[in-house]
Amino acid sequence: MKKLTDILEERVSQAIKEVCGQAYPAMVRAAADGRFGDYQANGVMAAAKAVKSNPRQLAERVVAAMEIADLCEPPEVAGPGFINLRLKDSFLAERLLGMHRDAARLGIDKAETPKTVVVDYSGPNIAKEMHVGHLRSTIIGDCIARLYEYAGHTVIRQNHIGDWGTQFGKVILALWHICMAENLHKTEKPYYDLNLPDDQNATVFFNQIVNRHQNDWCADSKFVEGDGELYFRPFLDEFSLRSKTLWPVLLKAYQYVNLLDEAFKGMKRTIKTREKIENGQFVYKEISYESLSRYITYMLQQGGQDNEQERKAWSCVKEITMQHCAEIYKLLNATLEHPRDTRGESDYNDKLPQIVIDLKARGLATESDGAICVFPEGFKNKEGDPLPFIIQKSDGAFLYATTDLAALRYRLHGIEYQGQNYQADRVIYVTDARQALHFQMLFATAKLAGWVKDGVVLEHVTFGTMLGEDGRPFKTRTGGTVKLKDLLDEAIERATAVVEKKNPDLPAEQKVNIAKAVGVGAVKYADYANNRNSDYVFSFDKMLAMEGNTAPYMQYAYARIKSIERKATGKDVDIEKELAGIASMTLAEPAEKDLAKLLVRYDQAIAAAMAECRPNYLTGYLYDVAQAFSRFYTTCPVLTADPESRPARLLLCDLTARTIRHGMSELLGIEVVEQM
């Protein structure tokens, strides 16, 4: 079905055009106040100004010229020139029935011209657990992807994971430590399980570790010293089979390597390493222990056969991390589990030099203080000088600006996705607001480079910070970052307690499912319900409250409807038959009418949420629906209603349930439950 507001807009605009001799938008909106009608057209006042006539009189003439009797009661002119529209019962009924007939899409059409939309979101880092900082990007991005997909566009999700940086040497080292602990120190407690000594004994302790490290390295030799063929390679070969159990160990070992790195700053310890040279021979050299992880990173980034173990280790770590992320995505109901949706920094690695070469060749990038920079117009630094977008550091290394440029070019020029080639019409980045300047410069640079065709939209969808109840960034009591898993587990735990209290007689398995839906749903919904631009205060108590604009409230409304459906047969009500028999309906009760009028606005709510990538427009709408339903529920009995009014009430229940289910489950990725 055509969008309701579009239909009204068209009719009123047509009348304005007839009266004024020129087109002006009718600006049809849902009425601010029910007493003014259902919709109001605000455009006449602006049109009156343009044609220099009295707005009230113009409105009268527009009303006279308007052909809308099939849709609305006779329109009224009010105030300075508003036109108030009240939907005819017959038209309202027609819309409701149209929604009812279209089970899959609730009467909402797909976009006439489907676009290719890239949504870049979540972006976790390798070898780290997802934490609360990833929550907003993941779920807001997911909602945007779902919205565009539902609207009929081709959505390409891009999880731009942080899998290529200076920390990878450390991660590989951590993996190696695990391997050595398992093979050479079976009887001892691994170092990464030990508490570190205090300052006094630290030097001795750390020296022991380096010595052991050196000895281990020498011991792991089969063909030549330190080739890692004895232990490390077999370890890596079997890694996949054990990845699940190794994940927590890796996290610990990685932390431990970080500690070592800190501890060895300035200690001037050296350690032996090897490097393969041209003729196939190894050369050995001593490097400072401090720089070991950087050295491994260097080897990794060199690529090639000689550094195969580093690459293998790296890909093992990537695999294990993505398994962890997939679990979180599954729990969150984020549609980002498929490997094709992940394309991280490393995928662009070999494209980076060319990006710099191209930009230099076009004269866009220049050298400044040793770094290669683009200076897009309009960006200034503290001194008022042009602000650089640095694409290559003075030491020759590339940075995230370079990677982002490569990724953007890939998205604009040709994406390989499910065996087809796409070019993005729209690229949406979902990251926190602190990166706004970076993306402005990124987009400006891409435009300077001529990569962005006319009509292509680059968009940075920002969001604010999650705050604790003290109003400061959300942290654990000890000041650490909160793991996403822990956060969700706690939400589920709290929800379990509520379910247990409210509905102890449900089967255990069902209670588990309800607690998960309610707990995770509460966290997601609370985030969605906030204007994404503002920082928001995270509170379990508020989001799990059953009152107010919360997931449980929505889920409860849905469960009540399902309960009516279950009880129908016991009261000799054949819902399907009654729904099928509806040809027209009268909605006598105000609560019925209010609910009905809200239901036909679903298309508008989705359009608004999509236009500005604001999930809170959708939650706001769904909350209105749920509230209207709750009022209806208390004043209008359904199953025991008169045979004349019952079919309409059943229809309202059915549409409410489907709207809530669709909005919550399909668009927000929040499960609804049959009982709670």
Next chain:
RNA sequence: GCGCUCGUAGCUCAGCUGGAUAGAGCAACGGAUUUCUAAUCCGUAGGUCGCAGGUUCGAAUCCUGCCGGGCGUGCCA
């Protein structure tokens, strides 16, 4: 300094390209349950929309200035 962003009821927040008397929830107070899940509903009270100008028939919304918070601002991401 400059840029971005926020400032709305005691608290947490909505407010959809400017639209009529600014809305929810919590907290407070009062009411509703022999009837489909009271995890609900109804009512009362609570606001100089940070401040001051400006544009407009009309401003929480747009513009300017100021005040206050957060973030960013050349080799981290």
